[in-house]
Amino acid sequence: MIMRMSQLFVRTLRDDPADAEVPSHRLLVRAGYIRRAAPGIYTWLPLGLKVLRNIEAVIREEMNAIGAQEMLFPALLPKEPYEATGRWEDYGDNLFRLKDRKGGDYLLGPTHEEMFTLTVKDLYNSYKDLPLSIYQIQTKYRDEARPRAGVLRGREFVMKDSYSFDIDQAGLDRSYGAHREAYIKIFDRLGFDYAIVKATAGAMGGSASEEFLARAEVGEDTYVKCSHCTYAANVEAVTVRPPAARETDGLPSAHVEDTPQTPTIGALVDHLNEAYARADRPWTAADTLKNVLVMLKHPDGRREPLAIGLPGDREVDAKRLEGQLEPIEVEPMDDVELKKHASLVRGYIGPRVLGEESTSGIRYLVDPRVVDGTSWVTGADVEGKHVIDLVAGRDFTADGTIEAADVRDGDECPNCIEGTLSSARGIEMGHIFQLGTRYAEALGLQVLDENGKLRTVTMGSYGIGPSRAVAAIAEDTLDEIGLCWPREVAPAQIHIVAAGKDAGIFVEAERIATALDAQGIEVLYDDRAGKISPGVKFKDAELIGVPTIVTVGRGLADGTIEVKDRRSGERTEVAVADAVEHLVDLVRG
Numbered sequence: 401m402i403m404r405m406s407q408l409f410v411r412t413l414r415d416d417p418a419d420a421e422v423p424s425h426r427l428l429v430r431a432g433y434i435r436r437a438a439p440g441i442y443t444w445l446p447l448g449l450k451v452l453r454n455i456e457a458v459i460r461e462e463m464n465a466i467g468a469q470e471m472l473f474p475a476l477l478p479k480e481p482y483e484a485t486g487r488w489e490d491y492g493d494n495l496f497r498l499k500d501r502k503g504g505d506y507l508l509g510p511t512h513e514e515m516f517t518l519t520v521k522d523l524y525n526s527y528k529d530l531p532l533s534i535y536q537i538q539t540k541y542r543d544e545a546r547p548r549a550g551v552l553r554g555r556e557f558v559m560k561d562s563y564s565f566d567i568d569q570a571g572l573d574r575s576y577g578a579h580r581e582a583y584i585k586i587f588d589r590l591g592f593d594y595a596i597v598k599a600t601a602g603a604m605g606g607s608a609s610e611e612f613l614a615r616a617e618v619g620e621d622t623y624v625k626c627s628h629c630t631y632a633a634n635v636e637a638v639t640v641r642p643p644a645a646r647e648t649d650g651l652p653s654a655h656v657e658d659t660p661q662t663p664t665i666g667a668l669v670d671h672l673n674e675a676y677a678r679a680d681r682p683w684t685a686a687d688t689l690k691n692v693l694v695m696l697k698h699p700d701g702r703r704e705p706l707a708i709g710l711p712g713d714r715e716v717d718a719k720r721l722e723g724q725l726e727p728i729e730v731e732p733m734d735d736v737e738l739k740k741h742a743s744l745v746r747g748y749i750g751p752r753v754l755g756e757e758s759t760s761g762i763r764y765l766v767d768p769r770v771v772d773g774t775s776w777v778t779g780a781d782v783e784g785k786h787v788i789d790l791v792a793g794r795d796f797t798a799d800g801t802i803e804a805a806d807v808r809d810g811d812e813c814p815n816c817i818e819g820t821l822s823s824a825r826g827i828e829m830g831h832i833f834q835l836g837t838r839y840a841e842a843l844g845l846q847v848l849d850e851n852g853k854l855r856t857v858t859m860g861s862y863g864i865g866p867s868r869a870v871a872a873i874a875e876d877t878l879d880e881i882g883l884c885w886p887r888e889v890a891p892a893q894i895h896i897v898a899a900g901k902d903a904g905i906f907v908e909a910e911r912i913a914t915a916l917d918a919q920g921i922e923v924l925y926d927d928r929a930g931k932i933s934p935g936v937k938f939k940d941a942e943l944i945g946v947p948t949i950v951t952v953g954r955g956l957a958d959g960t961i962e963v964k965d966r967r968s969g970e971r972t973e974v975a976v977a978d979a980v981e982h983l984v985d986l987v988r989g
């Protein structure tokens with residue numbers, strides 16, 4: 401079917417939508433691919449739907465190729481299975497909950513581990529039924545706190561989610577490996593630059609997990625890679641390799657000193673170098689231990705203060721912190737809360753008033769670098785005073801450690817130690833998890849093994865966001881004049897522009913469009929007659945971003961058409977007689 405611009409349900413816009421934060425969002429709206437229905441909720445127009453379906457087709461082919469079977473669950477789901485796994489609560493405000501006319505609780509599925517697990521439990525009961533991989537491409541709902549950038553982070557979005565079921569860990573390793581390979585094929589075909597990184601499991605639970613991130617400045621994820629080894633990880637998943645604990649014997653004892661007006665680390669370090677200069681080297685922020693207070697909001701609404709101790713040259717990275725604590729949400733501690741704890745002196749909070757056993761009773765977790773035997777300058781819990789030579793393990797102990805400090809370019813690689821880390825930003829396109837037995841246990845999915853004994857099934861879960869991929873691919877490939885799709889996902893392969901008023905131009909353009917269509921090549925044909933100038937048509941073609949733009953116009957008098965590569969801008973004159981063959985070769989590569 402030829403798509404004709406005269407008929408196609410599209411209106412290209414000259415102006416940027418007011419709410420567009422990133423280029424892909426701006427262009428997808430302007431070029432007539434998507435329309436906003438509500439915050440984070442988008443309508444797919446014909447061109448957008450084509451791209452979405454093309455992406456889904458690639459995913460479907462590669463999933464089928466590893467023997468995964470497609471099925472489809474409802475989006476509207478009963479509460480009970482999600483209650484059994486704790487996720488009815490754990491999902492917190494992210495879950496769309498609703499009631500039916502009888503008052504029964506329902507939800508709009510944010511992801512479907514529970515439903516897949518229960519269905520396998522319904523139908524299977526023997527190890528002989530396994531391994532099994534099943535998947536769906538389906539609409540998901542999450543009431544995201546910050547929907548963003550059009551379909552990049554929606555509250556309604558499309559996800560391909562697959563799940564593997566195995567009798568043991570060796571089986572899960574195989575299923576996970578097969579999915580990983582399939583994902584590599586999918587992302588290679590979709591034609592954008594990506595990195596595979598270690599990830600945290602988040603609300604999913606389970607152990608091993610990796611993310612596929614599209615490299616992009618506008619991405620919300622930060623990942624690091626090592627200069628020396630193959631280590632690559634989302635910063636949320638970076639675990640610092642702590643230094644060895646040291647002997648505390650012989651270390652100078654702690655002493656409280658006057659440090660007037662030093663509530664900030666910078667002011668403190670300056671003061672230390674003036675008033676208490678070290679013999680060996682100047683004091684730096686890394687010698688100080690700063691204590692940051694936050695409030696934790698549990699899924700059940702309970703609020704709890706938490707203190708985090710970290711070297712003064714580091715900041716708390718909110719995403720890393722939340723990644724460790726999920727599903728708990730984190731907020732800064734306000735003055736009202738701070739005042740409830742008499743022992744806390746803002747700007748001078750020290751470890752001695754922190755910890756479950758301390759006067760404040762506030763749970764105290766420290767950065768892994770704060771090992772026993774390390775000496776610190778830190779708050780003395782008195783306005784204008786700090787304590788020097790306070791030694792971990794001797795003068796204070798924390799309730800545990802937490803990976804909340806920011807990861808920096810130049811940090812030591814936790815894997816090989818020899819290399820250093822450098823960071824980049826990315827968009828999470830896919831996530832593969834080894835779930836293990838969490839869901840099978842919670843929902844009682846067991847099968848009989850070879851010896852007739854009941855065994856809990858081991859699961860994996862594997863997601864890709866096709867709707868997010870539309871935006872991510874657009875973002876990766878667009879240029880200053882418009883979208884610029886890779887062939888595999890483009891809404892059409894050839895965009896023919898009839899440029900001029902002569903009837904002969906339209907006849908020839910129509911002939912080429914029909915011939916290409918007959919060969920199964922998707923054509924977008926700008927057949928608009930009347931007042932629409934060639935200039936407007938060219939601008940639209942550039943904006944829409946079909947990979948090859950063919951102009952049938954003035955050249956026709958000399959028996960030629962012009963073939964332009966949208967990406968490189970390169971133009972080729974082709975004899976009319978060879979046009980169809982030339983274009984077919986171009987598309988089929």
Ligand code: ATP
Binds near residue numbers: 511551552
């Ligand atoms: P994020 O960290 O970006 O919120 P997530 O870790 O919650 O994502 P998963 O639960 O792993 O996402 O979902 C699997 C895939 O679904 C993701 O890799 C992503 O491609 C897609 N996805 C998740 N949330 C959204 C969303 N709000 N809008 C569009 N796609 C999404």
Ligand code: MG
Binds near residue numbers: 828831
């Ligand atoms: Mg994820």
